[in-house]
Amino acid sequence: MISLLMPGGRAALALHVVFSLLNTMYLPYAVVYFVDRVYLMCRVNLACTNLTFADYLTDEIIVMLVSSLLQIPILMYVLLVLDIKKSGGRASDVFKHFLPNSNNMTVEEVENNDVGEHEDDDVRMERQKVSDILSNRSADPPVVIVQNLRKEYQKVTRVCSGSTDGSCCCMKGDSDHDVHNKVAVHNLSLAVDAGEVFGLLGHNGAGKTTTMKIMIAEEAATKGRVQIAGHNITSNTAEAFQLMGYCPQHDAQWKNITVREHLECYAAIRGVPPSDIDRVVDLYLAGLQIQEHAGKQSQHCSGGTRRKLSFAMAMVGSPSVVLMDEPSTGMDPRSKRFLWDTILASFQGSRGAILTTHSMEEADALCSRVGIMVKGELRCVGSTQHLKNLYGAGYTLEMKLRGGDRTPTTPSSDSHSDLKEFVAGLFPDATLEESFADRLMFSVPQHAVTSLAKCFLQLETAKTELNVEEYSFSQTTLEQVFLKFAHYDEVNGD
Numbered sequence: 001m002i003s004l005l006m007p008g009g010r011a012a013l014a015l016h017v018v019f020s021l022l023n024t025m026y027l028p029y030a031v032v033y034f035v036d037r038v039y040l041m042c043r044v045n046l047a048c049t050n051l052t053f054a055d056y057l058t059d060e061i062i063v064m065l066v067s068s069l070l071q072i073p074i075l076m077y078v079l080l081v082l083d084i085k086k087s088g089g090r091a092s093d094v095f096k097h098f099l100p101n102s103n104n105m106t107v108e109e110v111e112n113n114d115v116g117e118h119e120d121d122d123v124r125m126e127r128q129k130v131s132d133i134l135s136n137r138s139a140d141p142p143v144v145i146v147q148n149l150r151k152e153y154q155k156v157t158r159v160c161s162g163s164t165d166g167s168c169c170c171m172k173g174d175s176d177h178d179v180h181n182k183v184a185v186h187n188l189s190l191a192v193d194a195g196e197v198f199g200l201l202g203h204n205g206a207g208k209t210t211t212m213k214i215m216i217a218e219e220a221a222t223k224g225r226v227q228i229a230g231h232n233i234t235s236n237t238a239e240a241f242q243l244m245g246y247c248p249q250h251d252a253q254w255k256n257i258t259v260r261e262h263l264e265c266y267a268a269i270r271g272v273p274p275s276d277i278d279r280v281v282d283l284y285l286a287g288l289q290i291q292e293h294a295g296k297q298s299q300h301c302s303g304g305t306r307r308k309l310s311f312a313m314a315m316v317g318s319p320s321v322v323l324m325d326e327p328s329t330g331m332d333p334r335s336k337r338f339l340w341d342t343i344l345a346s347f348q349g350s351r352g353a354i355l356t357t358h359s360m361e362e363a364d365a366l367c368s369r370v371g372i373m374v375k376g377e378l379r380c381v382g383s384t385q386h387l388k389n390l391y392g393a394g395y396t397l398e399m400k401l402r403g404g405d406r407t408p409t410t411p412s413s414d415s416h417s418d419l420k421e422f423v424a425g426l427f428p429d430a431t432l433e434e435s436f437a438d439r440l441m442f443s444v445p446q447h448a449v450t451s452l453a454k455c456f457l458q459l460e461t462a463k464t465e466l467n468v469e470e471y472s473f474s475q476t477t478l479e480q481v482f483l484k485f486a487h488y489d490e491v492n493g494d
């Protein structure tokens with residue numbers, strides 16, 4: 001085909017230039033053709049013994065060399081634009097990759113005044129802390145800094161002109177498209193220090209995964225910036241990636257590669273010395289109880305095994321920052337314990353992590369600080385104990401009366417009233433939440449408890465004097481704090 005297109009002369013050369021510039025696939029075939037042509041011509045002229053490199057530099061081959069050099073930046077630009085567009089960015093963001101000082105953007109450039117109306121004092125202080133760290137250019141920055149992060153997704157809904165209730169009439173020509181922005185993350189600022197596991201909590205759709213996707217540059221932020229160990233994720237992507245491990249919500253693995261090969265590959269990429277790779281890989285395989293699946297291709301593994309593999313891939317080689325999106329989902333209790341132990345042992349010293357989870361027990365056990373997101377907004381932040389103190393209802397006192405010869409459905413009103421009187425004396429502001437046959441549950445406000453030791457002493461006395469079989473006196477759980485915010489979300493639903 002090339003020989004047919006190339007009859008010789010200026011017109012042929014012009015055609016060749018056009019093809020070389022516009023069609024990438026034309027280049028390799030044309031190279032073979034024209035190099036071969038030089039050789040054939042020299043054989044015809046019986047001059048092959050004197051053939052030099054310069055003889056191959058015909059007009060056509062020079063055109064191809066120049067075209068290849070021109071195509072590299074053009075195709076790279078197209079590839080970057082497509083990549084950025086896919087993750088919701090603007091085509092102009094491409095140039096950020098090449099700007100020399102884009103890491104040193106002024107704070108004003110990421111200013112975002114859309115501060116949530118429900119922001120509490122801790123969230124405000126966290127925002128201020130981030131701003132101070134960035135403006136003071138601290139020599140030892142937190143491992144993760146997120147400043148004024150905002151993400152909008154474009155949502156296209158089909159509506160019908162003339163339809164008042166939003167229902168679509170579906171008549172040809174009647175439909176129209178309504179494009180509006182869905183804000184998945186509102187002006188989020190947080191800093192994760194070295195040695196910290198930060199728990200990002202929130203109900204489904206709160207914006208946790210979107211935040212993580214921006215941190216790993218899978219999605220482009222609409223506003224704001226993210227720094228990983230001092231490297232801006234947009235302009236210093238390669239440096240930031242070298243320090244990061246990511247356990248995505250949906251397992252991202254090669255279908256035809258075995259479990260062991262995945263781990264070996266990640267260990268090698270993260271710089272584990274070749275002599276240590278087997279030992280490190282075996283450690284994760286044994287800890288997560290997946291030795292028997294080590295030789296299986298990931299496509300043949302169960303969901304739980306793939307989840308364990310994702311966690312191990314994020315952790316192997318000890319990256320400085322690990323982002324974990326619901327890592328323990330689908331794991332059996334023993335593997336979950338290994339995961340917890342590994343997380344607790346790993347993130348001390350100079351390393352840090354962000355963890356999203358729907359298990360409050362997990363957040364309580366692993367996270368030094370947590371933040372609860374509601375509809376893309378960070379609503380509260382602090383240690384679990386701090387949040388319990390601030391948002392918890394205080395304590396819950398549950399008492400079970402000794403049954404004696406009564407059936408569970410025949411309560412003794414005397415015993416009940418004695419017990420109520422005792423609780424009212426001990427905690428004047430306590431309220432009775434639930435009352436069953438032999439069980440009473442009181443809510444005790446935080447301020448009513450001055451000394452836990454004194455409370456337990458009096459409860460022990462009541463146990464013998466007031467016929468109490470057993471009691472529990474516990475502080476509000478993180479789950480109750482979380483539900484309080486989830487309830488807010490329901491009340492203020494879309």
Ligand SMILES: Nc1ncnc2c1ncn2[C@@H]1O[C@H](COP(=O)(O)OP(=O)(O)OP(=O)(O)O)[C@@H](O)[C@H]1O
Binds near residue numbers: 202
């Ligand atoms: N590609 C997208 N296009 C449009 N909207 C999106 C896209 N990805 C996420 N969203 C929306 O952004 C909001 C936040 O989603 P996100 O996945 O971050 O929530 P999440 O807190 O991680 O939830 P889950 O706990 O279920 O993983 C949701 O309302 C979701 O519908």
